[in-house]
Amino acid sequence: MPARAKVEPTPNLVERANLEVLGLRVDLGATGVDIVDEISFAVGPGAVTGLVGESGSGKTTVALALLGAARPGARIVGGQVLVAGGDVLAMSPRQLRAIRGALISYLPQDPSSALNPSLRIEEQIHEALSAHDFGGTEQARRERMVAVLEDVKLPSDRHMLRRFPHQLSGGQQQRAALAMAFACRPRVIVMDEPTTGLDVSTQAHILETVRQLSSDYAVSVLYVSHDLAVISEIADDVLVMYGGRIVDEGPARDVLGRPEHPYTIALRKALPEVERRRRLDGIPGAPPMPGTRPAGCGFADRCPFAEAECRAAEPPLVEVRDGRLIRCVRLDAVRQAPIEPATPPAAPAPATSDPGAVLSVTGLTAGYGEVEILHDVGLELMPGQCLALVGESGSGKTTLTKAIAGIHTDRSGSITHRGTELALASRDRPPEMRRRIQYIFQNPFASLSPRRTIGSIIAQPLSLLLDLSRRELRDEVARGLDQVSLRPGLVDRYPDELSGGERQRVAIARALAVKPEVLLCDEITSALDVSVQALILTMLHELQRDLGLSLLFTTHNLAVVSSIADEVVVLQDGAIVERGPVEEVLGAPTHAYTRALLADSPKLVVPR
Amino acid sequence: MLGRALRLTKTRIGVAIAGAVIAVAVVGPFVASPPPDKVVGPPFLDPSSGFALGTDVLGRSVLSRLLNGGWVILLCALIATIIGVGFGALLGIVAAWRFGVRDELIMRSLDVVLSFPPIILGLLLVSIVGAKLWLVVLAVALWHAPGSARVVRSVALEVRRRDFVQMSEALGVPTWRIMLGDIVPNVASQILVEFGLRLTWSIGLIASLAFLGFGRQPPSADWGYMIYENLVGLTIQPWGVVAPIALIALLTVGINFVTDGIQRAVVGIVRDGDAG
Numbered sequence: 001m002p003a004r005a006k007v008e009p010t011p012n013l014v015e016r017a018n019l020e021v022l023g024l025r026v027d028l029g030a031t032g033v034d035i036v037d038e039i040s041f042a043v044g045p046g047a048v049t050g051l052v053g054e055s056g057s058g059k060t061t062v063a064l065a066l067l068g069a070a071r072p073g074a075r076i077v078g079g080q081v082l083v084a085g086g087d088v089l090a091m092s093p094r095q096l097r098a099i100r101g102a103l104i105s106y107l108p109q110d111p112s113s114a115l116n117p118s119l120r121i122e123e124q125i126h127e128a129l130s131a132h133d134f135g136g137t138e139q140a141r142r143e144r145m146v147a148v149l150e151d152v153k154l155p156s157d158r159h160m161l162r163r164f165p166h167q168l169s170g171g172q173q174q175r176a177a178l179a180m181a182f183a184c185r186p187r188v189i190v191m192d193e194p195t196t197g198l199d200v201s202t203q204a205h206i207l208e209t210v211r212q213l214s215s216d217y218a219v220s221v222l223y224v225s226h227d228l229a230v231i232s233e234i235a236d237d238v239l240v241m242y243g244g245r246i247v248d249e250g251p252a253r254d255v256l257g258r259p260e261h262p263y264t265i266a267l268r269k270a271l272p273e274v275e276r277r278r279r280l281d282g283i284p285g286a287p288p289m290p291g292t293r294p295a296g297c298g299f300a301d302r303c304p305f306a307e308a309e310c311r312a313a314e315p316p317l318v319e320v321r322d323g324r325l326i327r328c329v330r331l332d333a334v335r336q337a338p339i340e341p342a343t344p345p346a347a348p349a350p351a352t353s354d355p356g357a358v359l360s361v362t363g364l365t366a367g368y369g370e371v372e373i374l375h376d377v378g379l380e381l382m383p384g385q386c387l388a389l390v391g392e393s394g395s396g397k398t399t400l401t402k403a404i405a406g407i408h409t410d411r412s413g414s415i416t417h418r419g420t421e422l423a424l425a426s427r428d429r430p431p432e433m434r435r436r437i438q439y440i441f442q443n444p445f446a447s448l449s450p451r452r453t454i455g456s457i458i459a460q461p462l463s464l465l466l467d468l469s470r471r472e473l474r475d476e477v478a479r480g481l482d483q484v485s486l487r488p489g490l491v492d493r494y495p496d497e498l499s500g501g502e503r504q505r506v507a508i509a510r511a512l513a514v515k516p517e518v519l520l521c522d523e524i525t526s527a528l529d530v531s532v533q534a535l536i537l538t539m540l541h542e543l544q545r546d547l548g549l550s551l552l553f554t555t556h557n558l559a560v561v562s563s564i565a566d567e568v569v570v571l572q573d574g575a576i577v578e579r580g581p582v583e584e585v586l587g588a589p590t591h592a593y594t595r596a597l598l599a600d601s602p603k604l605v606v607p608r
Numbered sequence: 609m610l611g612r613a614l615r616l617t618k619t620r621i622g623v624a625i626a627g628a629v630i631a632v633a634v635v636g637p638f639v640a641s642p643p644p645d646k647v648v649g650p651p652f653l654d655p656s657s658g659f660a661l662g663t664d665v666l667g668r669s670v671l672s673r674l675l676n677g678g679w680v681i682l683l684c685a686l687i688a689t690i691i692g693v694g695f696g697a698l699l700g701i702v703a704a705w706r707f708g709v710r711d712e713l714i715m716r717s718l719d720v721v722l723s724f725p726p727i728i729l730g731l732l733l734v735s736i737v738g739a740k741l742w743l744v745v746l747a748v749a750l751w752h753a754p755g756s757a758r759v760v761r762s763v764a765l766e767v768r769r770r771d772f773v774q775m776s777e778a779l780g781v782p783t784w785r786i787m788l789g790d791i792v793p794n795v796a797s798q799i800l801v802e803f804g805l806r807l808t809w810s811i812g813l814i815a816s817l818a819f820l821g822f823g824r825q826p827p828s829a830d831w832g833y834m835i836y837e838n839l840v841g842l843t844i845q846p847w848g849v850v851a852p853i854a855l856i857a858l859l860t861v862g863i864n865f866v867t868d869g870i871q872r873a874v875v876g877i878v879r880d881g882d883a884g
Binding site: 426446449450465 | 774778779780781789790794
């Protein structure tokens with residue numbers, strides 16, 4: 001590791017910031033290619049800084065480096081990370097252990113894997129405290145445990161303390177993890193997408209708790225997220241990362257209110273909004289990986305403003321006004337570009353003369369053995385309609401779509417397709433019916449067999465449900481790829497060579513290949529970046545309109561609902577509590593649950 | 609995956625060692641002279657006598673017998689492992705497909721077989737039917753099946769619950785095609801690891817049975833039996849014992865290195881610098 005110049009932090013800096021990062025660089029040890037570079041920022045006491053960017057932009061690399069850690073294969077080669085004045089990167093492993101958890105702590109994304117499943121909650125928190133001999137006495141640690149549980153709004157009674165992680169809900173798990181991170185009163189907490197897997201109401205409560213803890217105890221928080229709306233709700237300052245560099249930084253009010261870097265603008269355009277229906281513009285392509293980054297500006301290949309000068313040299317991070325730094329040489333052109341006309345709404349679904357419902361569900365009750373998940377649910381899907389099914393995890397929305405698809409068979413009640421009753425299991429339905437109703441899974445990383453080529457994945461339903469010659473089959477696969485805007489060359493590739501967005505396109509192509517009437521989409525964008533989600537939603541919407549598809553779209557994200565759906569059904573605990581046209585339900589919700597969901601949905605608000 | 613495994617130095621060393629021993633066993637019978645069963649001199653001559661590795665208990669050339677005595681062990685081990693792991697994998701996949709009565713039935717009856725120590729199982733069968741080579745192969749295969757079934761079942765259970773299998777079910781793909789098209793390819797790498805591991809066991813086991821006299825019958829050469837034959841002369845002419853032991857050990861170590869490399873590639877420890 002190259003020798004690092006020892007720079008004494010200036011006294012007033014120590015007063016100002018708990019966390020100060022100067023010129024951080026992390027590279028791939030084997031090749032020396034940088035993963036992130038030139039990262040500098042500071043977070044003051046009681047302040048929250050949001051770090052935003054797509055997956056692959058280097059967010060987690062920065063977050064880990066703040067604790068002096070790097071993933072296997074990567075190494076921290078330059079810069080300083082000052083936590084309360086001490087340089088983390090110059091510390092010995094022993095010193096690092098002493099400050100981790102005590103001065104700076106880390107809250108990972110998935111609380112279910114962050115907590116040790118075989119330790120009770122009290123043991124988990126006690127471990128965090130005793131590792132740093134907090135308080136000196138056992139009595140003091142006990143008191144601290146109770147206090148910190150109250151701080152994170154978990155009950156501190158014996159009942160809670162004696163529980164194991166699997167006996168807690170996802171939100172409670174994340175609160176317990178937060179309590180561990182917060183136990184020793186650190187000066188800095190690094191949070192890596194801590195609410196990504198959680199329901200909106202849980203997320204809203206956690207965000208509020210973090211906000212409050214930060215200001216009450218003057219803790220500096222670095223909050224990493226891919227979601228601009230979440231960032232806007234919690235952050236005082238925003239850092240936008242792309243291709244391993246900070247490309248836009250400043251006060252949240254400024255960055256979100258006046259997005260001027262092309263990437264920040266693009267991220268905003270990709271973000272669906274609850275309040276209004278508008279066209280979503282995704283960002284085509286994917287962030288460049290280390291080693292394959294173009295010369296000059298990393299964003300140039302995806303940027304509508306890019307010119308030759310962008311590719312000539314890497315643009316510097318320039319202060320454009322007080323506290324606002326932007327890395328773009330085409331800033332003048334971006335500013336002069338005409339402001340988009342007030343969000344053209346997506347075209348409404350074409351009216352059909354067909355009066356009958358294509359799919360109708362009545363008195364559906366479903367569950368797993370003794371446990372009943374859906375209670376007497378009924379709904380109708382009209383031809384050419386997009387019906388959104390909204391609810392939190394555990395509301396039964398996946399069970400409902402799987403029952404319709406014939407994957408979940410433990411149910412009673414009636415599901416009919418144009419008047420024909422559907423058998424419980426899809427294998428008992430006639431092939432024609434299996435063709436007409438297609439299901440797309442939530443997670444494209446699990447729904448494509450890793451040992452099949454893309455061509456064979458798309459061909460599977462075709463060869464099974466339609467009688468095609470070899471040649472026709474090949475043509476249909478090519479058409480399917482084209483339909484979802486994928487290169488024909490992907491036919492011979494395997495899923496692990498594709499990005500998440502590309503995989504989900506393959507899954508959509510597989511479902512569309514047999515020309516279905518009804519498409520059941522189960523949270524199909526929840527595993528994807530916002531920029532990719534926008535592309536998929538826009539594509540799906542156009543396909544629906546062009547092919548006259550009926551869409552049943554499951555989601556927990558109300559903003560997604562408002563950008564794609566015509567009608568919405570709200571599910572709570574396995575029962576429908578509200579339904580109607582999207583504008584009505586989201587504009588003037590009547591049920592308390594819908595109102596709560598609406599209030600808790602993260603919205604891009606520009607702080608004043 | 610194999611390419612990824614081959615990037616490890618250890619795998620390459622393994623391929624080189626195992627390849628050399630296999631070459632000796634396969635090419636050996638064609639180049640060996642004098643014939644392995646021909647008495648060429650007094651017993652237990654040392655290598656200075658003009659015979660590269662000296663002579664054995666009956667005055668035959670150790671080198672000739674060494675070159676001739678490998679292929680049977682190798683072939684038997686290979687066949688036994690293919691049958692054992694193949695049959696076990698099949699049972700494991702079927703058991704994983706319908707967890708329930710059928711699963712219990714398959715796994716519990718395999719447990720019964722598994723409870724016999726392998727040598728005892730082999731001896732038991734041989735003492736009933738007689739010392740037949742095919743019986744040795746069958747006994748070893750029979751012993752491999754339950755263990756392989758367990759490993760493959762646990763992996764197949766996990767694959768079976770994945771979305772793409774549900775997807776195929778929802779499309780109405782026939783069960784046997786789901787097993788062949790979706791499950792087998794996704795457990796293949798683990799089967800390969802299991803195969804490599806069990807191949808080394810087979811070699812050891814078959815050599816042990818040959819040592820006990822249940823292999824290729826004399827006067828034909830056999831590495832396992834060579835060790836037994838020449839044991840009496842160990843102090844005067846060690847080569848007759850040491851050489852076959854060394855070859856068996858090298859072969860085992862080599863195959864283990866390769867298997868270890870494949871396993872690492874499967875688990876994903878070998879990767880190109882991926883980060884982001």
